[in-house]
Amino acid sequence: MKEVASGVNDKRPRLTKLLSNPEWGTLVVEHKDRLSRVGFGWFEVLLGAQGKRVDVANPAQDDTSDLMADFMAIVYGFAARRYGLRSAKRRSDRVKVAMSASLEDDEPSISS
DSSP states (O other), X not given: OOOOOOTTOOOOHHHHHHHHOSSOOEEEESSHHHXXXXXXXXXXXXXXXXXXXXXESSOOSSHHHHHHHHHHHHHHXXXXXXXXXXXXXXXXXXXXXXXXXXXXXXXXXXXX
């Protein structure tokens, strides 16, 4: 199974399906932050209690680079969410203006 997703995202249907299936033994991830940005150790403990393993193909060389990558991912996630919300608000505002203009055009005029 292959799934390209962020460790921050918890809506991961393929991972959910895999974790629900008892017929596997080892989960291989490219980097540990692909599975989870925080709490990776909990995945290892909980899966280990079920007789399963997590193997990391490219472990971080040192904790500093790992922490910096986590920090940057969190900042990126917040920025993307914030700017995404702003973009959605601008689209919503444009729709409201267009609807108001359309309603004004449809109103019958009174001539004397």
